[in-house]
Amino acid sequence: MNAPPPAARLSLRGISKRYPSVIANDAIDLDIAPGEIHAVLGENGAGKSTLMKIIYGVTRPDAGEIVWEGRKLAISSPSMARELGIGMVFQHFSLFETLTVAENIALSIDRPQAELHDEIREVSTRYGLPLDPARLVHSLSVGERQRVEIVRCLLQKPRLLIMDEPTSVLTPQAVQQLFATLRRLAGEGCSILYISHKLDEIRALCERATVLRGGRVSGEADPRLESNDSLARMMIGGELPACTLNPQAPGELRLALNGLSLTSDDPFGTALQDVSLAVHGGEIVGIAGISGNGQQELLAALSGEKKLARADGLSLRGVAAGKLGPSARRALGLGLGFVPEERLGRGAVPEMSLADNALLTGATRAGMLKGPWIQRSKVREFAREVIARFKVKAPDEDALAQSLSGGNLQKFIIGREVMLAPEVMVVAQPTWGVDVGAAMLIRNALIDMRNRGVAVLVISEELDELFMICDRIAVLADGRLSPAIATADASVELIGRWMSGDFSEKDSHVPA
Amino acid sequence: MFQLETRPVPSATMRLLSPLIAALLMLASGFVLFTLLGQPALKAFYVFFVQPLTTLYGVGEWLLKATPLLLCSLGLLIAYRANVWNIGAEGQLVMGAIAGGGVALAFPDVSASWLMPAMLVAGVAGGMAWAALPALLRTRFHTNEILVSLMLVYVAGLGLRFLVNGPWRDPEGFNFPQSRMFHEAAILPLLHPEMRVTVAGVLALMLVGLIWLFLSKSWLGFRLTVAGQAPAAARYAGFGERRNVWIAMLISGGFAGLAGVAEVAGPLGQLQPSVSPGYGFAAIIVAFVGRLNPLGALLASLLMSLLYLGGETAQMELGLPAAITGLFQGLLLFYLLAADLFIHYRVRRSERAPAAVLKEATR
Incomplete structure (x- = not known):
């Protein structure tokens, strides 16, 4: 344990916070020196976000003390935190899409707009975050929106900046840019609390790391001296499990998109432009890209939740299926399995039991119906099998879907779709918010399906994951889909450039 | 704190x-209310909740009023479970009464056994047709079914008044705005000679079982429930939203129509300017008090019926409004x-x- 630095900017002592069903923070100690980039590392649900909310005054701790620049105090609200000099950039932005950059910033900083325009320009160029104050937010890319949030914090001259998983929405190139900005800020004496579960980033950026596990501090380290494995051990309390993808020849064409163009129902959604894609049996194709680039529209078009104008825009096992609804696509001849990114409310009905949720998509394929009547015993049997085979932590099949943790529910939904023995499987964000062990179980289940000859399409924001499990990778950027190239020929740099919408292959060695 | x-x-x-x-809080408030009105509260309670049930006739009245409440609420609870807000059961009840009563008036000389089934079918169809309007407008033009179904209540009521004042008025009825009395074959048989409740009560009881089966065991019932609880999950599973709206509206309209025809072919025996003291609206409360569950609706309709009866005896015995x-x-x-x-x-x-x-x- 490090002794607290003599003049810590912020010290937390024994911070605890409990919620009705969980202890989010249990006696957490943390010290941050001026100008230090300090990582808070932990899996989803380890208590990182709660701790940050306590520092930013959003949530109040049940016990413990906060010492800010030598003074004990209670941070009672975000505005008090801002007055103290604490800024926070949230994972999910709070910007009004119909307002300009300057107008959005003016909402939280009380200064005349003309002055703000100049200040925004000045601050954004000084820190390498180019930004036009007059642009409307809905026309900005996600990376640019994050710049708005950061500039908004910088205008208040923070002495502590909290970044909550800032890179989950950025291309690899934009991540490097962000790091340069953060280092510069730290050089000027601003302390930075950097929250993430990405080990590489933390080792590249941070000087110190506090690792949380299950709401407690499980270790402190200098990440520059640690390896990914040693950090992962602190984070998950065990080794990082692995998965392997043995090369195999792809089979017949199972899923094809042929020049699909589609407008979005959401006024700020992204229209799909001329998207073509082929997925064969026995391969996993990954679609990388940051959410909001047409992922939702593409998924709705694949699942049948949104029907296409042309039947041949989508074919499943050679059948033109564009005008079919979800249940027709799921039926025996076509055999589509689909896991949406929202689990509660879309993939599962929150207030229904796991058995009823098995019935949701399994009814016709798994023979759970007899005429118009439901055969309860078959439904239960199927649900029990999913629970057992996918190691879902639930008391029994009568447990309500909403009582399961996000990772367990995801295991159940993926298990349900896998056990319906689809010919084509489409999975969105398979391991979002899922702990490392469950993530590996899910990834291995997908690889297992591929080995059995199923065509698998994975849409994910996690590049590491796609490189781990995909035979081929394509990128969806601004509604357009890049060519799908073999994972072995793809580099993070190339995919990163594609994510920004530039689909040329200029400095890769792959023939076009 | x-x-x-x-x-x-x-x-x-x-x-x-x-x-x-x-229910307990309602009684407690009633106690305060009666006291403030200067009535001895215990006696008022007796008059309100016990006295109506002390005679066989009274029990008959209790079941009689519970029948349309139960029928309407059985349909409504299905709609509400499916997140379809049919507020217009009262209007669908009136249309059921008009359609079923129309059959009785159209065949005054027929005493064959097909007449009564034909009237019931016409009543159900009338209610369904009236519920089909909001369903059509919602699925086609995204109108709000709450407003449309509610406003159609008043249209149906005015339609009934037009008929009994005009074309269907009894020529020998001293100019009263009502149709002629239905003939015997167009009247539902009584359960007991000393009670006015008809076989419609038994029918409603059987439908409780049917609805329970429908909701707990049938695939269609399951899909409607999913659509109500998680619309996105229903879309994901491929349960078409339009179909759900149509089914929910038609079922609830049909049940209300059945309640309507059972009223005119039962205790009323003719079409009158008003065929219901708001059963269709009270059934909304019945459905919710009954937890959108058919067995619950049975109990709740009995309670609500007692409130109607108690209100009447309280008017007569205690002079309350x-x-x-x-x-x-x-x-x-x-x-x-x-x-x-x-x-x-x-x-x-x-x-x-x-x-x-x-x-x-x-x-």
Whole structure:
């Protein structure tokens, strides 16, 4: 344990916070020196976000003390935190899409707009975050929106900046840019609390790391001296499990998109432009890209939740299926399995039991119906099998879907779709918010399906994951889909450039 | 200091207990109300809730009024489970009465056994047709079915008044705005000679079982419930939204239409300017007090029917205004909604606010 630095900017002592069903923070100690980039590392649900909310005054701790620049105090609200000099950039932005950059910033900083325009320009160029104050937010890319949030914090001259998983929405190139900005800020004496579960980033950026596990501090380290494995051990309390993808020849064409163009129902959604894609049996194709680039529209078009104008825009096992609804696509001849990114409310009905949720998509394929009547015993049997085979932590099949943790529910939904023995499987964000062990179980289940000859399409924001499990990778950027190239020929740099919408292959060695 | 906090899991006990708590609070408020009105409260309670059931005839009346309430609420609870807000059961009931009564008036000389089934089918069809309008407008033009179905109640009522004042008025009826009395083959048989309740009561009871089967065992019932609880999950599973709206509207309209024809072919025996004292609206309360569950609706319709009866005896015996029935109905729904809060929330005693603890540490 490090002794607290003599003049810590912020010290937390024994911070605890409990919620009705969980202890989010249990006696957490943390010290941050001026100008230090300090990582808070932990899996989803380890208590990182709660701790940050306590520092930013959003949530109040049940016990413990906060010492800010030598003074004990209670941070009672975000505005008090801002007055103290604490800024926070949230994972999910709070910007009004119909307002300009300057107008959005003016909402939280009380200064005349003309002055703000100049200040925004000045601050954004000084820190390498180019930004036009007059642009409307809905026309900005996600990376640019994050710049708005950061500039908004910088205008208040923070002495502590909290970044909550800032890179989950950025291309690899934009991540490097962000790091340069953060280092510069730290050089000027601003302390930075950097929250993430990405080990590489933390080792590249941070000087110190506090690792949380299950709401407690499980270790402190200098990440520059640690390896990914040693950090992962602190984070998950065990080794990082692995998965392997043995090369195999792809089979017949199972899923094809042929020049699909589609407008979005959401006024700020992204229209799909001329998207073509082929997925064969026995391969996993990954679609990388940051959410909001047409992922939702593409998924709705694949699942049948949104029907296409042309039947041949989508074919499943050679059948033109564009005008079919979800249940027709799921039926025996076509055999589509689909896991949406929202689990509660879309993939599962929150207030229904796991058995009823098995019935949701399994009814016709798994023979759970007899005429118009439901055969309860078959439904239960199927649900029990999913629970057992996918190691879902639930008391029994009568447990309500909403009582399961996000990772367990995801295991159940993926298990349900896998056990319906689809010919084509489409999975969105398979391991979002899922702990490392469950993530590996899910990834291995997908690889297992591929080995059995199923065509698998994975849409994910996690590049590491796609490189781990995909035979081929394509990128969806601004509604357009890049060519799908073999994972072995793809580099993070190339995919990163594609994510920004530039689909040329200029400095890769792959023939076009 | 008390504060509300979200329960980790909604309480199943509270879900069942909440209607009982609401009924008790309604009685307690009634006690205060009677006292303020200068009535001895216990006697008023007796008059309101016990006296109506002391005679065989009274029990018959109780079941008689419960029948249309139960029929309407059985249809409504399916619609509400599917997140389709049919508020116009009253209008669909009136249309059922018009359609079924129309058949009786069209065949005054027929005494064959097909007449009564034909009237019932016409009544169901009439209710369905009236419910089909909001369904069509919602699925085609995204109108709000709450407003459309509610406004159609008044259209149906005016339509009925037009008919009994004009084309269908009894020529030998001294110019009263009502149709001629239905002939015997167009009247439902009584359950017991001393009671006015008809076989429609038994039919309603059988439908309770059918609806229970439909909701708990049938694939269609399951899909409607999913559509109500999680619309995105219903789309994901491929349960078309339009189809759900249509089915929910038609079922609830059909049940209300059945209630309507059973009224005119039962206790009324003719078409009158008003065929229902608001059964279609009261059935909304019945459906919710009954937890959108058919067995619950059975119990709730009996309670609501007693409120109607009690209101009548209270008018006669105690000289209280007719509004007393509506008042009790309103209180019941009000307390139910309040008690329902505790299904999802619970009260926690916080010894001291967390901020106070922190401030203390600062000193």
